[in-house]
Amino acid sequence: MYYMLSLFRVFTFAIQDVLRNFSLSVMTVFILVLMLLSVNSLLVVRVLTDHAKFSIEDKIDVTIYFDNEANSDEIEEVQSYVKSFPEVVSVKFFGREEVIEQFRQAHQDNPEILASLDELQENPLGATMVVKTRQPSDYQKIISSLQIPEYETIIEAKSFADTEQAIDKINTITTNVERFTLMLSALFTVIAFFIISNTVRVLIYTQRVEISIKKLVGATNWFVQGPYLVAAFLFSVASMVISYSLTLVALGYLDPYISVVFGEELILTNYFILHILLIAGVEFIAVLFLTVMSSLLAMRKHLNV
Structure with missing residues (x-):
């Protein structure tokens, strides 16, 4: 008390x-x-x-553009190779028809581009593959690993939006x-x-x-x-x-x-x-x-x- x-x-x-x-x-x-x-x-x-x-970082990815002449076996081989890297989180594949449909939707307000596309006899676009990695620094490793002679005729281009800066x-x-x-x-x-x-x-x-x-x-x-x-x-x-x-x-x-x-x-x-x-x-x-x-x-x- x-x-x-x-x-x-x-x-x-x-x-x-x-x-x-x-x-x-x-x-x-x-x-x-x-x-x-x-x-x-x-x-x-x-x-x-x-x-x-x-x-x-969530918006960073590397897009791999396949050549028109690349067949399904060659594309699957590249996919399997890329998926084997532990740094890779996800791989999304888009076939030629999906790619051209996405292209049409992206340019639906530009009739000139769509008209030029319709004049072509066949689909000029190849399949694409979008790769996401755990860290932005891992993308350069993926791109470098694909720069080998075996893939020169399969892969047409690789794009990577470098956001490190x-x-x-x-x-x-x-x-x-x-x-x-x-x-x-x-x-x-x-x-x-x-x-x-x-x-x-x-x-x-x-x-x-x-x-x-x-x-x-x-x-x-x-x-x-x-x-x-x-x-x-x-x-x-x-x-x-x-x-x-x-x-x-x-x-x-x-x-x-x-x-x-x-x-x-x-x-x-x-x-x-x-x-x-x-x-x-x-x-x-x-x-x-x-x-x-x-x-x-x-x-x-x-x-x-």
Whole structure:
């Protein structure tokens, strides 16, 4: 019962201290919120980058165009050879009739091309094979493996949309943005450290008489220091709730524009809701560590108990 009463008094003193120095408390929470928002921005950049790279890689494939004279046995041999590579995920084959039908559909708004095609006595297009691999870097290996004399008369051409440059640009932009965001987070962390230390110092200074009286009547060190640690906890909770709420609101406005690019609904909002325990948990522990350490260092320097 005694410990419960002491704990209640510590919480009461902490809330009184926070309200008594309301402007300092607001400034402390504000800086912590900015720090957490910069960290959340870093997560948003990482999620968008991963989706962008996945979207590009998903559209990469190599198309193999077979010669008109290639027979079914020769084509099946090439198919079996390509499928034997562990890097290959899927192989889709399109016969000559499917290829010309796809060609007609692709150029249905161009009557001149269709008229020229109708004038020909036979189908000028050969069969094609579309190959997908696990990684974009694997495509060059597939193309090189098909450049052998046995396949020169079977394969007419090979096309590969090299998107490595696009992926490299995305990585470069992401690295620069992440670097800037990390610097911003570090800056807010340093500012938060000094503001929290200053807040505790001011609290100690304004309550120096009360602290002396508490010590005279036999208050323990924990009872004197407790309110400052509880205040640090309250700052952490408030900043965590505010920053995560602001993040979800901002993502609600961003997601409609993001969905136009990636074709998925609520990418960012779903990510932050799905990983709320992990993200909020890690961020809360980090902020609590920062606020408690700042408070302890300030108390060690300014609080004589």
